[in-house]
Amino acid sequence: MAGNLESPEARQAALREVRRMLGRQAYLAQLAQQQDPQHRALVEQLAEKQEATALSMLLSRLHAADIADILEGLPFDERRRVWNVVCAERGGAVLLEASEAVRGWLVGEVAADELAQVLAQLDAEDLAWIAEDLPREALDARLAQLSSSEQQWVASALGYDEDSVGILMTREYTAAAAGSTVADLVARLQHDGRLPGQTDAIFVVDGRGVLQGRIALEKLLLVAPATALADILQQDIVSFRPDDEAQEAVNAFERYDLVSAPVVNHRRQLVGRLTVEAVMEWMHESSHEDLLGSAGLAGEEDLYAPVRESARNRAYWLAVNLCTAFIASRVIGFFETTIAQLVALATLMPIVASIGGNTGNQTTALVIRALALEQVRNDNLGVVYRKEIAVALLNGLSLGLVVALFALLLYHDWHLALTIGLAMVVCLFFAAIVGVSVPLLLKRFDRDPALGSSTLVTAFTDSLGFFVFLGLATLLLV
């Protein structure tokens, strides 16, 4: 087994070593430039060979996931040189472990025949996992080399939703018939010589492949060999359907401390296995997606991606935000005559909008969490709305008082102070309603409430804050 770089320090050290080697190589290349033409080719060849050997020795000790990581930390030219060393033997594994950003770069960078060579290292399951990042032709060419059952597997996996159990499950599992004994099963396992990764249990099925239950691996060690499997069968177990949402699987794995679980079709026939590895991978990716998405980024971004590509990645939500900013600006524009009469309004109005946005987003975050934990139901929606409104009103009163004092201190105008205090209460009232409604609506339309909620809520509360404050000012002050 290849060595693991367990600590960040060890990974940093390996990365430094790789960069040092690449640096020495650059120096040798420079040296070669100073030679006369006949010698230059020789020195270059020598240097290249030396680098490849040294790098290859270092990289062979590393896990593919670590190599993928090192690639992500390197500028493009150095990345290419490291890739050249690993691609022939472990390119497939590295491609599989790479983040979406690096995978995209690799697929775009390597020639068609090199990509074919790398994909040849991957099996049906690997291909299904990264299919959407591959060029259609390259994928099809590789699929044509697979057996028809493997092709079917890929086709069915690609038919499932991106965030479903079907796309996460593996076809590698060990199943046994309920009729046999522990000795039979162990003999069979010994004959196979190995178990699929993260196997903590053997699944037991009947003659038609219908799931009967599971037997923990440790049971096979602990009971007498003559024991019938039926006697140690655990029947009341967690199973999934391919079209279950991945989030449900995450919740169940966390709740019941699972390592692996069977996936069954509508007739309860065993069709696959879900492992904690795949569940964690999905959790990890989806939390990054949520982080990036809630800040208004379309996707993962390569640290060394060209500026233009990065700018494009951010343009979508910036454009959305620009539209909402234009709307907010027009709301203010509607009250220009009021502002012209009392410039203090322009100074104070961002306070109302800002606190409104903050309040709305607090509510939204709580609702997103409650939705993920399935705590919000139709029968307690009223409770959620009532509570959020009450909290907003309470905070509106106290913050409104502070803001009113602030305004009074600055402008010595009782009416202005009262107006902004009142505006705070009204604005926070609506912010709470918007904060609950936006994630609920996104969820109802089958969108991820974590993505875009914040932008939408802020868009509402900005315009709302300006409208409420300036509207009240127009009514009460001028």
Next chain:
Amino acid sequence: MAGNLESPEARQAALREVRRMLGRQAYLAQLAQQQDPQHRALVEQLAEKQEATALSMLLSRLHAADIADILEGLPFDERRRVWNVVCAERGGAVLLEASEAVRGWLVGEVAADELAQVLAQLDAEDLAWIAEDLPREALDARLAQLSSSEQQWVASALGYDEDSVGILMTREYTAAAAGSTVADLVARLQHDGRLPGQTDAIFVVDGRGVLQGRIALEKLLLVAPATALADILQQDIVSFRPDDEAQEAVNAFERYDLVSAPVVNHRRQLVGRLTVEAVMEWMHESSHEDLLGSAGLAGEEDLYAPVRESARNRAYWLAVNLCTAFIASRVIGFFETTIAQLVALATLMPIVASIGGNTGNQTTALVIRALALEQVRNDNLGVVYRKEIAVALLNGLSLGLVVALFALLLYHDWHLALTIGLAMVVCLFFAAIVGVSVPLLLKRFDRDPALGSSTLVTAFTDSLGFFVFLGLATLLLV
């Protein structure tokens, strides 16, 4: 084993069933009110007993995690009644599985002797896990009942950082001496009768308890009984130290697909075991914390918490936000005479601030992700700054152009249009710098960059946007 509610539908159904029972109980209580006093007590008693029996039957089929979940979905009075049914036998398990919010409620709700009874169901490890949510006296009283080695364990666990491996590790693991054979080990395991949860490997230690390696459980099934453990020992394995950061462990578990890993002290002596269960639990909690924290909430919140308590949970960040809003407001106040001369400035200024905030937060999200993946190092900080500034300038030019056109269309003023276009470019330039710097600084001061980054960045970009736009306008327009 208690049954699991694998699907959300099944959980919802159980919850409905619980509520239906509680509803019937309410009806019976009402009925009792209509009886004459002698009968009332009898009817009440009968109804109570009936409810307790029916509820107890239903709940006995459920996993403690599901009961904790059902509790969280119930209003306080119904929650109390469900708790009364489970507390005597499974109160400890439910307390352990409950979210922080529900645990806080339970601890506050139950009487001291009831709490003592529930804590008596928990072992040293469970106590360490929830210690910070327990009243000091209750914890101490329970600790006094434990053996001194267990007390030591709790004390050492409580000595570790909240987000460290030490607090997540379990003392339940199976270790063997390298000198023995597979047959010896299996005989010992059979004698013990069971293995700790999520055991995928036996750890091998030498006479002084120093970790030598691991043997996968499946190996014990697959090799001949006479095999020496030393021959199947896997030496090059991932291990942790108690003071490693939990985030490192998450990365390693995900990277190397681990189910469990040994924890060793500075002399490489085995001191504990980290399981994927604990890692997932931490991941789950920390992603919720990040979600809530980035929206400006101090902690988890019970859906049914009193309004005043919830308002307090949100007050801290609202107060911070209020201060930054006051500062932004004073920045605008500084330019009041300029605005008085050209009211259009008040209408347009939120656009610059809003886009600046969005740009800064995009950059911050990318840097937070890169920090979590350890992609940002001292030697490529320059790359990150340069790239983010370049992207911001590119987007600043294109968005600046659009905003300038918008201003021109509305106010037919070339100078105003140029000013806002220029302001966009300048503001986005600084937003990129702030967006990179804030999470880096938080990280340098050992704070979680995901918490508060967004509020701080927005605070900067708001004031910055107003200052740059109004400042340029003062210089160029009036």
